[in-house]
Amino acid sequence: MKIGILGSGGVAQTLAAGFLKHGHAVVMGTRSPDTLAAFAAEHPGLAVGSVADAAGAGELLVLAVKGRAAVDVLRAAGATRLAGKTVIDTTNPMADTPPVNGVAQFFTGPNDSLLERLQGEFPAANLVKAFNSVGAASMVNPQFAGGPPTMFIAGNDVAARAEVSGILAQFGWEVADMGRAEAARAIEPLAMLWCIPGFANNQWGHAFKLLHKA
Secondary structure (H helix, E strand, O other): EEEEOOOOOOHHHHHHHHHHHHOOEEEEEOOHHHHHHHHHHOOOOOOOEHHHHHHOOOOOOOOOOHHHHHHHHHHHHHHHOOOOEEEEOOOOOOOOOOOOOOEEEOOOOOOOHHHHHHHOOOOOOOEEEEEOOOOOHHHOOOOOOOOOEEEEEEOOOOOHHHHHHHHHHHOOOOEOOOOOOHHHHOOOHHHHHHHHHHHHOOOOOOOOOOOOOO
């Protein structure tokens, strides 16, 4: 599959390398392609262009930017290029204000989510929340003593959620499909919970696991 990565930071680079590792073609889109020159040189076959280039080329898209930039990046991608495509939304609505006793602050409320806001502005795209509740270092084929961790996902389109579930399985994750976009109101705050040990004790090497009763 050809993957369009919208973003150029650590998460974008980690996922781009992961898709290449698993045999996908990748086009990364950024406002400043020159910033990815060294990364591209280390990853043969990776293409780099504008956000619009990546959105147009990708059969499946990955939004991997800061939450504050998410709307603007999707606008730069263009609604027509997003239409009908699965868009993995890795973003979290982190506010610019510092954490309070290790608890990050969000710019969304308890009955709102960034995923819903993005889906509302781009109704023809099939957004699926994923990869938002773990650090970049563990996104691709994570290794934990307790076995594969769980990635919680949500999105309105059933087929898009199934497509993302397949990617996550390929990347070594168990998947917990929480249903439609409203579930992101619960999934996005998992990032807040995940960050507390990091902000409080500089511990970032963990992930969530959903256990089922025998």
